Amino acid sequence: MLLSNLSYPDLLEEKHLFLPSVCLFIELKSTGTAHHFSFLLNSTDYRILRMDEDHDRMYVGSKDYILSLDLHDINKEPLIIHWPVVPQRKTECYLTLFALPQGECGNFIRLIEPWNRTHLYVCGTGAYNPICTYVDRGRRSQEYIFRLEPGKVDSGKGKCPYDPKLNSVSALINGELYAGVYIDFMGTDSAIFRTLGKQTAMRTDQYNSRWLNDPTFVHAHLIPDSAEKNDDKLYFFFREKASEMGQSPMTQSRIGRICLNDDGGHCCLVNKWSTFLKARLICSVPGADGIETHFDELRDVYIQPTQDTKNPVIYGVFSVSGSVFKGSAVCVYSMADIRMVFNGPFAHKEGPNYQWVAYTGKIPYPRPGTCPGGTFTPNMKSTKDYPDEVINFMRNHPTMYNAVYPVHKRPLVVRTNVDYEFTTIAVDQVAAADGSYEVLFLGTDRGSVQKVIVLPRDDLQTEELVLEEVEVFKQQLYVGSVLGVTHLALHRCDVYGEACADCCLARDPYCAWDGKSCSRYSSSQKRRSRRQDVKYGNPIRQCRGYNSNTNKNTLETVQYGVEGSTTFLECQARSPHVSLKWHLQKENSDRRKEVSLLIRSLQSSDSGIYQCTSTEKNFKHTLVKLQLVVLSSRTVNNVLVETGSPALPPLQRPCWIT
Structure with missing residues (x-):
């Protein structure tokens, strides 16, 4: 799998890798699950990858x-x-x-x-x-x-x-x-x-804004229409400028297509495509007032094959074209919906002061956009055999009136009010214990790669989870940018901890609890020992008999502080979905009081036992048990005078601090 052309220029420098933890890339390298390659000191722009x-x-x-x-x-x-x-x-x-x-x-x-x-x-x-x-x-x-x-x-x-x-x-x-x-x-x-x-060498009609208007090309892919090879079409994904009467040009995302055996017209459109059609791709969120928020700029496309080569699943990454807010989304499209639009009405416009409307006149035969020698035109071996009225119609009506909407009429993933945008996508299909899941690897303009899984819920809604980068046998994820190429493994099951509950709560389809550790899931494992629940992530049900292992993850330590100083209570979260709380239990007391992780001015009354408890999916366990000892400033000063050195070692902070 490939992720190329991440746009952030310093993507592959460790200090600029904006993952959830500032130290994560260092951790990835140290564990052997990421390798960065900047092969040549006098070269840049490693964005073209070909497997x-x-x-x-x-x-x-x-x-x-x-x-x-x-x-x-x-x-x-x-x-x-x-x-x-x-x-x-x-x-x-x-x-x-x-x-x-x-x-x-x-x-x-x-x-x-x-x-x-x-x-x-x-x-x-x-x-x-x-x-x-x-x-x-x-x-x-x-x-x-x-x-x-x-x-x-x-x-x-x-x-x-x-x-x-x-x-x-x-x-x-x-x-x-x-x-x-x-x-x-x-x-x-x-x-x-x-x-x-x-x-014959072919091209689109030159300087014809109805065909192409300042496009940005994104992807091209051959998708067969039927068992008949003459029906094969090449699909192009791009974004371009479009304008309606009285409006300034705006960006619209497009899907276009041509027949592979297009030879152009006989008198009109000579050496020009005579089967070129395009339609708008919609990726939007409907509002409560009925007004849609559009993600207009198509940034990347991934074609996910299925057992039926004629019907792959199409994933598109979109961003917002305006300056009102920053956001991006992932939308999924079916070939059935795309073909329905291309078989629907053509867009028609009488002149520059008219709105686009659906063409209601007679459609010439063969239908414009139909491939010669195909299922519907077996007796026409070339587009040069098409009547002039078909070619003229094509030249003036390259756009379909209806737009292509995503599956379920809404995005699969949405990001708004964040300081990054999605730019690239790769998708992997993973066979887990409770079904098959598609994992999305999403590159951003900040240089990070998010691994996301979207799960169906019983109420017909979906639940989105952000996972981590991991590895599947020979499958790898390669990220290309201006400065170099990075190889990420597709799974890192060991980072989910040594407890069955943590492994189950991760809900990573690549990983399962094997009875001893969180490891790469394999369908050949014995069902008795493996524990995995991607859809619900219920450790209470899955980890019965293994819950005692959560104690292995409890970090017991002593922390010293000085009166009047500021102290952080540090707790490392293993999941981005977990809720963490600190509680203080004073000596000779059974009561526990919830406290903040930042204590701005320590007092002697702050001494006691602090526990960091994580809660996820109604499952709770203790991550850190810490005894805080508060020393008076006079005592510390005396130690400094007598020894000439600090009495307390500096705190060693973990990479991910909550």
Whole structure:
């Protein structure tokens, strides 16, 4: 699984990793569940990741370099290709871009696609002159071949952007490259292109804002419509500007599609897509007053395969486009809903001063957007055979009137009033003891990765839980950003403690109590010993007979303080969902009094036994039992005078302080 293009520039520096604990990344490294790689001191921008399961390699594109990593041992020295632009081109770039940072005059790798079993097709920005070439990767990973094919460099126009800051997406299918990209130096001409291969080179209608209006391309994915290959369609996910009468342009998220066998029109739309359609993707929260709060900016898409290749589950990450508040959400879409919209009415607009309405006139045959030679057009072998009225209709009606709404008409995950936004997503399907669960790995613009599971409840609502990063056999999570690549294991079951209750309360589908410890869940384990309850997290029911182990987690210690000083009562929470409370029990008393974790001015009356109790899902147990001894300032001063050194050692704070 890959998470790439996290936008926070210092993601992979330890001091800037904003996870729940400031020390968590150090802990991840020390436990072997995270490894950070910044391979080259003179290179940046490690955002292009491509997994190669056949060769057990992962390819990384950066500035002027292509790397090949061994997935069996990510710490092995990578295979490296240095692919800079020629000095003359770099000089030309500097002279042309004197007003821009000179660091952009490099060859930023933006496309890595498998060409065949032995070669990759790779493209870079080429210092604002895109170039592409072939990379020999060998037939087997054991050959350790990784080299540029000499004399194979060709133009990257229509395949890779000029500007490294502009997003592009690509898919190499049957020797043909489909790409959503800006194709000019100034970044004004956007298009969905088809190049390479034997079919006609194709693109979207140029400078036609009804087709594409300043788009930001996010993802491209082939999804078959039926068993008939001629029905196959390539879906593009992007966001673009849209405007209604009297309104300023606003951002809207889109899903577009084209037929793979589109040849363009005969007289109109020559060498232009004649099957291109697009629809709006809605991700919104309905308010009590009926007004929806929209998350308009599509940031990332993950296609989760199912047993039916025609109906994958589509996850989208969205953020808010306006400046009123900061927020983001994850919405889930079904292919059935998407196809229903594309089979519905077309959007129609008479002129610039008219509103968009549903087209009510006669729809020409074959229906615009239908693939030639497919289920509904078996006798038409090419779009060039389509009547002119079909092609003309397509040119003027590329947008569907209805929008695609998420499953259950609401987001799966919502974040508002927080200081970060989601930017990327990867999803893993996990088989647990009580069913199958989908775990979301969500990258943020602050450089953190949240692991989230959304559980169905009996009242038809859902419950969201934030979990931790862990590892599943050969499956790994790789995070790419500007400064490097980090590998996170997908499970860290041992951090949930040594008690059955803590393991059960974690509700992590990767982990289960095996009778001795919290360990990686396996369906082959004996049911008698394993304890796991992802949906409800009920330790009282699951851990009967194991509850005594909670005592292992109780930290018993003595803490000293000086009269008049400030003291923190420190208690490490193992779960972000737990409620912690401190209680004071004075000597010779059975009564317990709830106290604050910060005592601003210690008095002798504050001496006593303090207990930190955690409560989660109605399950309580003691985490810390602390005897606080308050010393008079006179006594401490006497000790300092006599010894010349402090009497008390400094407190050692844990990473996660509550």
